[in-house]
Amino acid sequence: MSGYRGRFAPTPSGPLHFGSLVTALASYLDARHAGGTWLVRIEDIDPPRCPPGTDAEILRQLEAFGLHWDEEVRYQSSRHEAYQAALEQLAGQGLVYPCSCSRKEWRDYAVYPGWCRGGVRHPERPVAWRLRSDLGQRPIVWQDRLYARQCFDPAELGDVVLKRKDGLWAYQLAVVVDDGDQRINEIVRGIDLLDNTPWQCQLRQALDLPAPRYLHLPLIVADNGQKLSKQNLAPALPTDETRVRPLLHQALTTLDQVPDSSLARAPVEEQLGEAIAAWDSARLQPRRCRALPGALGQDK
Incomplete structure (x- = not known):
């Protein structure tokens, strides 16, 4: 194994769909081509959105x-103490604050205007905990492997919630704590999360x-231009081998790789073996979206 450590971290709000497959496959191939470690983490920090049994279906x-995957599957629902410790560390640095404001109160603003930075406005209400996005290094600059140089001022994105009023943990803090704890040094994910990166x-x-x-x-994206997602009722990935084989081949093509057409009906182990050896992230095209392949899932 090399020093590469990657991961696929789905939210179990529904089964995986073709868009999920493309992301999982890219992160898997990137790790395996580098001789690295690939982990799976179940991001189940929002139980009301996670129907029982969905995590097992995803696996x-x-x-x-x-x-x-390598190593044991991690479940974020078991990580409360780690997230609390991180929040307390941030509080000790003055980087987070409790906020009692409701979304309705600041609906006329593009981002939360920071009204509770100097003290809770409504002490009688439950509070969320927000990050002081105006503190620390600004702007945030990094080099994305596909989309090149990125530069954001987190303060323009607002003070993101790290712990919700109902006591549940928010994605931004949990993902950073777990990536750090699992020593993740390569992150492959959708561009819809690119503007989350400055907070992280x-x-x-x-x-x-x-x-x-x-x-x-x-x-x-689907034919109507909407992101392929669970919320938009994207069809679940099959698990029967006759449908899996052509879908895997289509996912490789969607990732701008060049799998031989003769492999479209080949067993997944054979397809993946060829794909790992031939994986080249430089072939990826930096488009903002890619249309769902036609005849998706049909065994031609």
Whole structure:
């Protein structure tokens, strides 16, 4: 194994779809081509959005496509103490604050205007905890492996919530703490998360965690231009081998790789073996989105 450590971290709000497959496959191939470690993390920090059994279904789908992970699957729902410790560390640096404001109150603003930075406006209400995006290094600059130089001022994005009023942890803090703890140094994910990166960079710096490299991927969109997602009722990935084989081949093509057409019906192990050896992230095109392939899932 090389020093490469990557991961695929789905939210179990529904089964994986073709867009999920493309992301998982890219992160898997990138890790395996480098001789590295590939992990799976279940980001189940929002139980009301995570139907029971969905995590097991996701793992079955990954296995059906031959995407086998190294090390034990991590569940964020078991990580409360780690996130709380990180929040307290940030509080000790004056980088977070409690906020009682409701979304309705600041709906006329593009981002939350920071009304509680100097003290909670409504002490009688439950509070969320927000990051002081105006503190720390600004702007945040990094070199994306596909989209080149990126530069954001986090303060223009607003003070993101790290812990919700209902006591549940928000994505931004949990993902940074777990990536740091699991020593993730290569992140492959969709471009819809690109503008989350500045907050995550701020948090990493404050928590003294090393910075990973980023490779953001174009979104897969349906015929109507909508992002392919669980919320938009994207079809679930199959697990029967006759349908899995052509879908895997289509996912490789969608990633701008050049799998031989003769492999479209080949077993997943054979397709992945060829794909790992031939993987070249330089072939990826930096488009913002990619249309869902026609005849998706049909065994031609």
